[in-house]
Amino acid sequence: MTSNxxxxxxxxxxxxxxxxxxxxxxLFLPFHFLVLGLAIEGEAALDAMLVWTENPLxxxxxxxxxxxxxxxxxxxxxxxxxxxxxxxxGLRHGWVLAGVALAMLGGFGFLAGVIG
Amino acid sequence: MTESRLYxxxxxxxxxxxxxxxxxxxxxxxxxxxxxxxxEILARTQGFSLWxxxxxxxxxxxxxxxxxxxxxxxxxWMKASTRIANGIALILSLGVLALGLRAVIAVTGGGV
Numbered sequence: 303m304t305s306n307x308x309x310x311x312x313x314x315x316x317x318x319x320x321x322x323x324x325x326x327x328x329l330f331l332p333f334h335f336l337v338l339g340l341a342i343e344g345e346a347a348l349d350a351m352l353v354w355t356e357n358p359l360x361x362x363x364x365x366x367x368x369x370x371x372x373x374x375x376x377x378x379x380x381x382x383x384x385x386x387x388x389x390x391x392g393l394r395h396g397w398v399l400a401g402v403a404l405a406m407l408g409g410f411g412f413l414a415g416v417i418g
Numbered sequence: 419m420t421e422s423r424l425y426x427x428x429x430x431x432x433x434x435x436x437x438x439x440x441x442x443x444x445x446x447x448x449x450x451x452x453x454x455x456x457x458e459i460l461a462r463t464q465g466f467s468l469w470x471x472x473x474x475x476x477x478x479x480x481x482x483x484x485x486x487x488x489x490x491x492x493x494x495w496m497k498a499s500t501r502i503a504n505g506i507a508l509i510l511s512l513g514v515l516a517l518g519l520r521a522v523i524a525v526t527g528g529g530v
Contacts, residue, residue, distance in 0.1 A: 324484070325487070328485075328510070331514055335518050336517060339521045341525050342520070352455060352456060368446060372443060375439045379436060415448070415451045416450050
């Protein structure tokens, strides 16, 4: 998808955020799989890494990834609807704002789980 | 593969993954409660289970989806040639597929 919208419009920001969130998630994937793959060596190997992830900085990064994951989902659904279904009017911008809100809510759910 | 087929693959993988992403996000929020331990993770995923099937399809879909997205960024933003972008996307796809399936086997005990 390319964007013809003027820069800094909500539509353009949605386009850029969708791409950047996807890029961050794509770069994270190999590390995520490598960590889970430690379970092949047994519980202890995976646990050693999980102890490291209790570091607040790592938890903060995980929170960021959860928010980006939710954001990428909502902005991706927006692309699918825009391309495959007639969609006009203010709801298009509303979807972007709702996407940001839902992603933040997901991040809050993650934090509540970590702290709770 | 033509651009239109790559586009279709990207969108098809997105449609398949949307419900998987929602499921995964909910699972994350439940899993982090009380801290993550290998015992807890493996107790949920080990053995023959729907989790093994679910995450196998999730890995295959993301191994298609993510490299195609990266390919677009490389071509449109980084001005990479199609050949270079295709090469990088293919390497990422194979890497994600291999590491992802290994991770699924690791946490499910190969119970697919």
